[in-house]
Every structure is written in C-alpha cells, then in structure tokens.
Amino acid sequence: MPTPAATPVSTHDYSAPLRVWHWGNALLVLGQLITILFIKVIVKPKALVPEFQAAAAQHGGNLSKEQGMSIAHLLSERLWDWHIAIGLALASFWAYWLVLQLTAPAERRFTTRLVAAARYYRLAPPAEHPDARHALLAKLTYAAFYLFISVMVLTGLALTWADDVTWLHSMEHSVKEVHNVTMYLLIAFVVVHIVGVVWAELTKDHGLISRMVSGEK
Template sequence: MQATTAPPATATHDYSAAMRAWHWVNAALVSGQLLTILFQKVIVNAKGAVPEFQEAITKGGGTLTQQQGRAVAHVISERIWTWHVWMGVALAAFWLFWTVMQALDPAGRRFGARLMAAARRYKLAAPTARPDARHALLAKLTYAAFYLFITLMVVTGLGLIWADDNAFLGSIEHTMKEIHNVTMYLIIGYIVLHVVGVVWSEITKDHGLISRMVGGTASRETPHDY
C-alpha cells in the first residue's frame, strides 16, 4: 500500500489588496503606538522635564513655579496619550475588519482551517519535506500568536478607555494595565522576529516576498495569508 504523503508545504503566491491593507495599516498603527510610548517614557519624559522647563523660562527672563511646570508637563503628556488612544481605536477598527474578513471567507480558507492544514502537512510530510513543512507551521503559529496579542491589546485598551465610566472596568483597571503593558513587549518581540524572518526568507528561498506584500495582487484561487 502506497504511503500517504503531504502536499507541498509552501507555495509562492501573491497577497490580496485587503491583506496588504490590513498588514501595512496595522504595522503603521502599532508602530505609531510604540512611538507614543517612546516619546512619553524616554524622549519627552514630561514629568522629568519640569526642571528643564523652569531653566528655559529663567533664561528667557521669566519664572515658572514647580506647580506651573507640572501643569505644562501634564498638557504634553495628555496630548501624547490622546494620540495613543486614537491610534488604538483605529487599531481596534482594523482588528474588527480582519475578524469580519475571516467570517466572510469560505470555511476552508479561514485562518484556523489553514493552521490545521499546516499541522496536518507537517505530520504527514516525508523526511525530506519536513523542514519546509515545519517552517510553514511555525509561520502560521507565529501569526496566531500575533492575532492573540493584538486581541489582548485591543480589548484591554478599549477597557482602559472606559474604565473611568464603568464600575466593573474600573475594578479591574490595574489588571488590564498589566496585561496591556506585557502585551506591548510581546508585540515588540514578535515584530523583531517577524522582520528577521521576512529578511531571511527574502534572501534565501522566497525571493520577492517583500515586493509581493507591497504591490502584489492575488487571484481568486490564491489563499490569503491573514
């Protein structure tokens, strides 16, 4: 009896316009949110900038009390966090966009089905094909982890927005902050691994991967990797 073998683990394909929009807009929004954290905690550091405000005003011939300096720092901090919140709301909208895309896709093309298919390919792969099958499965698993991180980020972020207006959300505000902060570091780690993986694939086996993600189009028969 002939042994069952798995189909090829990977195939070069283009990416749909919807997928590319989701990818790059999310990349921009996540990067923007991380930049607001960088400005808030490192570059601007509004709370620690009060002495610098006072020194600058003094050099100009004016005076600035500690209380006034804190008020200025608070304005700067609030402005940065406003940007952070609105980018978070936009990120939530695109998370919903991806969820709707998944719901509207045929069952066999949904991410969960393709993840299970990758697992089956790895299980059935011949020894010579196992490395490629393992790579395909690990890629799908990292995508799944990223979607989980984004979901946690969106849910906790929206919860924090309304924590002051809802008693239940207010009671778990600290927990949501902790989850939100930890998720941020997980997303940073994912971004680093993703960039390294894409560059490695580009220069080894999957030449043109970046070009296809920037300007590629997908046919109706081509599976969408989202």
C-alpha cells in the same frame, strides 16, 4: 487504509484585503509604539520640568515646579490622546480582520491554513519535513501575533472606558498589567518578524516583500 498524502501549504496570503490590513495594522502598531516611546521616555514630566524652567529663565521668566509639572502633564495627556485615537483605529482594523476571517472562503481562513500546516507537518515525508516545519512555525507565529493584537485591543478598549464603567474600573490595574506585558510581547514579535522577513527575502524567498506590497506571486 492508505495514509492521506501530505499537501504543501502556502505560508502567505497575498489577497488585497489582507495586504490592506497588514500594512495598515503595521502603521498603527508603529504609531502606538512611538506614542509610548514619547510618553515613557522622551516626555517624562519630572525630567522636563527643569528644562521648562531653564527655558523660561532664559527669557526672563520664572516658572515654578508646579507650573512646569502642569505643562509637562498637559503634553503627556495630548500624547495619550493620540495613543487612544490610534488604539481605536487599531481596534477597527482588528474588527476588520475578524470580518475577513468570518466572510472569506474556508480555504483562505487562518484557522483552515493553520490546520492544514499542522496536517502537512504530520504527514510530510522526511524529505519535506524542513519545509513543513517552516510552514507550521510561520503559522504558529502568526497565531501568536493575532493573540497578542487581540489582547492589546481588548485591554486597550477596557482601559479607555475604565473610568466610565464601574466593573471595568474595578479591574483597571490588572488589565493595565496585561496590556503592558502584551505590549512587550508584541514588540518582540515585531522584531522577530522583521528579522525573519529580511532573512527570507535574502535567502529562500526572494521578492517576498514586493509580493506583500503588490500581491503578485
């Protein structure tokens, strides 16, 4: 029985719906990371209190530590409100991606393209192995990202309503740990992804970024 021929696999999907999801998702993830940066690094309540007290003293006021902590916590809560709002928008984009995957033609679905990449890698002749390996690794990194973003969204939603749902509240600590670890994995992916895109743009795949903007191949 003849061995089926290996078919090269396109690494990228430049369809308009996926481009909308890609850039919208990128902005929302960036927004999430910025709010975390402010909450965890810039707007740290204990570190801000002395600054509030010093500012009040310059204007002849007297701010107690408790009052300063209240103001700092208020700022932190407002940032958390932004974090939650962006997270809900991110969840909407995640649902949008799921709809795209369920309604797109079979050949455009990610699972189909991942299986095709694996098949291409398995059947490709030696001369095509580098391209086949690149296509498969690209698909596997996307699979990792989709997993990370799914975990982030689901755990984020669980944390959002943990105080209102008893069974979610009982596992809040564990969910928060998973959410935080996944955040670091997502940051690592973003860094690797940006480096990979820039490297591809400058070497073998000129015009990659413009194609992801315009969709023109």
